[in-house]
Amino acid sequence: MNRTIKKVAVLGSGVMGSRIACHFANIGVQVLLLDIAPKELTPDEEKKGLKLEAAAVRNRIVNAALQAAIVANPSPLYRKADASRIKTGNFDDNLKEIAGCDWTIEVVIERLDIKKGLYEKVEQFRKPGTLITSNTSGIPIHLLAEGRSEDFKQHFAGTHFFNPPRYLKLLEIIPTPDTKPEVLDFLQHYGDLYLGKTVVLAKDTPGFIANRVGVFALLDAMQTMQKLGLTVEETDKLTGPVIGHAKSATLRTSDVVGLDTTINVANGLAQGLPNDEAKDVFVLPDFVKKMGESKWLGDKTGQGFYKKVKGEGGKSEIHALDLSTMEYKPSQKVKFATLEMTKTIEKLADRFKVLVAGKDKAGEFYRLSFGSLFSYVSNRIPEISDGLFKLDDALRAGFGWEMGPFETWDALGVQAGLDLAKAAGRTPAPWVEEMLAAGNTTFYKVTEAGVRQFYDIASKSYQSVPGVENFIILDNLRASGKVLWKNSGASVIDLGDGILNVEFHSKMNALGTDVIQGLLKGVEMAEAGYRGLVVGNDAPNFSAGANLGLVYMQALDQDFDELNMMIQQFQQAMMRMRYSSIPVVGTPHGLTLGGGCELNLHCDRVVAAAESYIGLVEFGVGLIPGGGGTKEMTLRTALKYEDGEPEFNLLRNTYMTISTAKVSTSAAEAFDLGYLRRGDEVVLNSNRVIAQAKAAAIDMADAGYTQPLQKTNIKVHGKGALAMFKTGVYAMQQGNYISTHDQLIADKLAYVMCGGDLSSPTEVSEQYLLDLEREAFLSLCGERKTLERIQSILTTGKPLRN
Template sequence: MMNRKITKVAVLGSGIMGSRIACHFANIGVEVLLLDIAPKELTAEEQAKGLALDHKAVKNRIVNAALQTAVKSNPSPIYSQNVLQKISTGNFDDDMSKIANYDWIIEVVIENLDIKKKVFEQVEQFRKPGTLITSNTSGIPIHLMAEGRSEDFKSNFCGTHFFNPPRYLRLLEIIPTPYTKPEIIDFLMHYGDKFLGKTTVLCKDTPAFIANRVGVYSIMALLHSVEKLDLTIEEVDKFTGPALGRPKSATFRTSDVVGLDTMIKVAKGLYDNVPNDKAHDLFKLPAYVEKMAENNWLGDKTKQGFYKKIKNAEGKSEILALDLKTLEYKPQQKVKSATLEMTKSIDKVADRMKIFAAGKDKAGELFRTSFFGLFEYVSDRIPEIADELYKIDDAMRAGFGWELGPFEVWDAVGVAEAIEGMKKYGNEPATWVGEMLAGGNTSFYKVEDGVKKYYDIPSKSYKAIPGTSDFIILENLKANNKVLYKNAGASIIDLGEGILNVEFHSKMNTIGGDTLSAINKAIDMAEKDYRGVVIGNDGANFSAGANVGMIFMMAVEQEWEELNMAIRLFQNTSMRIRYSSIPVVVAPHNLTLGGGCEFSLHADHVQLSAETYMGLVEFGVGVIPGGGGTKEFALRASDEFSDDQIVQNTLKNRFLTIGMAKVSTSAVEAFELGYLQKDKYAISMNRSRLIADAKAKAIELADAGYTKPVQRKNIKVLGKQGLGIVHAGANSMYSGHYISEHDKKISEKLGYVMCGGDLSSPTEVTEQYLLDLEREAFLSLCGERKTLERIQSIVTKGKPLRN
């Protein structure tokens, strides 16, 4: 691996992609220079201020406005407001010379070859030889951009195609030209994966590369079959959403978010640039899409597309759907489907595919029409767009958010069975697929010794997917008989080298009695025969917190003794995570709420995904954190106390984090909110590396001679002095109508625990003392009618209730 460090990146072009790419580099701690063109004329506001065109504020107006728009957008492109300090802005006229000091220059200007070439000409004047230079184009052949450039430029130049939004979509396509040095490609593949957190896919310089070529084919094929199968917009979105392992926005809603114009542009580009593609005619727009473009119904950006939001007669917001036959908007219709009903009870997406393929209704028909065509298409694209089939699957999962790539879906349906079906629909797979089956190989992938392998066409054998040897994929270990214990809510899996993993697999990974018993069992096993424990999973979310349905049942039945035992077990499990004789590493990602957050608070180390949304949200269901979270915040406040002023502010800040149920929007913000402690956490940029990184940390702690910590007996609490602050704050919030009477009651209970009760003066107490107060407060709140109403609303409607 070449020794190349990236500490400074220059991004040329600050449009939607440029500004967001700049933000993502700043997220990972890189210094960024974001440049764009200087305006040619003044705005009325600038004229009124008497500014001239050469004034700095005018010259940087375009770039600064673009960055501001990006930062205000939702979802946010930044991990925390603090990362903005890493970005400086400028314009091509005054600041291009600064790129001489930058390690990587990324061009993200408008999709026009002549303009790009002009920018590169300017870059050549200032760029230091050997500096990495790449283009984020999605439609222009990469090799054309290198024409006329110096040898050094050409050998250090290639395409790096990010997907929008670059913080959240995991695909980064790397596209070399014939002149690109191989070590540049190796470096980018590694850097994208390890530091930018991307699934890096090596592409060929073919039209639309891999993901857009296959993704746009898939969308266009669907747009054409909608008419043939007489489907409504609502039906298509229902059939092509989460049940199929696709994002909730499915097909038409996604198109509205991305913008119909973007899709039309890529489709037209493909229609013009792949004249020999067997599916060439599919890239032609259906008449209704042409009409929508004429009407400027481009989706969210024009306030209407396939859907339109209106205010109805009662003044409530309502979302109408477009009738594709009449092109009029109508109220959405409920979608019924026997096939969808049958898939509901099946957790694994792969297992639903056979049901879809055999479906007797419109959902089944749409699946067969779409996928049989897609199977033919992707098998024909090898070796044109990629030599290996796994690259196509990687690109579709990371770029389009599909849970399974096309070849994985084909495997799930059954390769030979699907070919039978394809024939009936007039679809023919590429000859290599037939040869694969004839050679006795019945699937595109298989797992051997915990390693996923793909079918390699030239050698007619299975090979390990490159780059994945550093990943630990729990599914593969389960297929390799590494499960040591399993119950309804969790499994204990042997990760090797003396480390066990506790994987949750309940709905939303909520935590109930079975999850708690699995954690305790894993720690028992590790203390006896292993070296450490990781708590982590590959689910969509780490954990949505405690199973509130179970708490609700006990509270309604007034089974107080059982509820008391359940809360005690939760608290004891959190404490066991901290006070065991082996290291316990928690590896959260995405939603990490309530109990999931409390486990993280007690871990020896938290190895978390950059995208972790962590918070103690119990207030929303009318209680306080009861699994050790309130105790832990009191403990941490005590450790931060110094003089009186700081004591009061620290208590107030810690109190408000719980009282306002603050959830971090990233791992970085989880630290800023106080959920993570300075030397006890690390961030994995690439979610695929999370469990492996957590395992490595557990080994490191064990190797360093881990010793069991001692429970704390010196936690300083403020007693009545603190309660005064809490009550005054809660009263002023209540009288200002910011919180309800019930919120005030919960706030006072929370304050009571965090202040250690109504002690007459500041006192030192033990952890167990605070845990007992926490449990009492939690129990008493469960006896309140308004708390039960809140819990019921979450359990039955999935919505928080303010009462």
């Protein structure tokens, strides 16, 4: 059946329901968002003389929930305007409208009786053949389908989104025995391509996959912490970024999510898993029970494992719970010798062997926790999944782990992981030793063709990981020998079909000398014997910008000749990419700031991940964009002058974007800010970006790409516009809205964008603007207050407004 999703009904407008509705609105789908109608008036409604029958009253709950979502931070919407695609209503008056919907998603309270009662009503109006799914995270899917019609059962499944649905990539699909295979195929395809999710097919077992393993890991960390006498701060230090987990680690995450949620999920799993070999882990530690009884539930109650208090002078301080006394004490900095040894190890996979070899409490913690985790996941197959790769996918996408449990186990070595599990008092599943005995020494391997395979327990052989045929994974290409050139900051990789890729691997993908060399090498190699070039990487962020530390050191030493040469090389590299004989495609994703933004501004086309935070942020460190960004944004603005809007207005909008260091909150917003333009693409699933960029490069090559000519007819407005900007900036400074140094930077930016103090509007070249841009950048590098701003960012990570 050829199925198209034009309209979706979301039943339940709570935190999850409203945000699922927003994410469908993000991708252009019409949404019907429904909730219960109130049973009584509020005092405000009574004062207004409203009746229960009034539409404003009957839709009060759903409208309030949607409004809360719209103003939430981080926003569940790509653009606030996308909320216009959501129509609200209530179950009594509007449930009949689901007859016009292609997919109905139930997201009401986690009670079987309430859900089943709603389904009974849904069956009266739902059009046969349309999708019906539940977002439940704890109720068995087969129980929800009991008593329903055959058509309902055939088109029913669990679709478990993770909160917040826009940002967390996991979507677990849980079928019932009656769910049609084509329905499952469609849900997996749609979730991947249209919703941008990592879709994992799960079995109908308690907690499904991610929560089952993720909550086990959380509770096991709590018990190990108690066993070793570790503090709250020590535990979070050990379970955060050092092992590829979120900065909020374990206990801070529990505070954010709410300890009551942890307690409810743990209790549910403890009751639902009487035969789990590690059921002892799901028994809550005494300190968690006490915290629950005291309503110390985290951020929602003002205190949990951490508590924010007012210290001396009214300054906020973070206190941490002392588990031995159950009292709060000032949070302490944590230091372990084992962690110190990993500081120079950039690659996550290389850290694990050092961590488990530690001779201090940190090493002991890792030996126990990894041993328990490895044993647990080995025993979950085939109970919760037939393929081990699904567990890794689920934990990476749902809990934000950089590496899944089996990937981590591989990094340590399968035999070493088995030894850790046994030493921790756990019993791994027999299939692991059988796998080793057969000569299979890893859970994953990459073929010579760059295809990733996993060990399939049923067939006792390696099988290709399904569902990634349309992805290009650079690690796999690297493992299969596709790297053609590399230095310490960049690599040139052959993507096949005549397309090369330049990948960065500097810290935060900062654009330093090595990366610039890699970009130039990539263009040179592509022009010599290939059809196109992609600039892409698989890191969480495309690039945090130019190497600010290098700029700072040269400016501090007043080595302005060297600094001038460095900026000139950066500008020339950007122009080399823009005016090469082959098409160049950029792939922004995550943070794409400063120099990273400038790079994409100079690509022929951009294929951006939906979650791209793009911006020229140099103003915050006392500079203006100096790698061609100011020139390019001025050029793009000049190209709009024939659209009818007053030219000064267009220029002012661009000027404000740069001078306020605006960063797009999504790729969609990047179009509004001018960082993306017509012809650029947005891809919902970030895993697909490089493959789509390769396809774009091929399309341009096939269409007969011709090397463009540098522009020499960019209209600038000279003194007229410059006076306007300076007057406005002066007024801002006099009103104490900005500092005198802000005024200096803003005036220099205006000078470049207006083409200098030309007496009348004039057409200038790109090189003319580049020279002005570089001159302004260098002069600001000589300002003490600029150096203070750069130093603040480098040392504290916080902007300084001096």
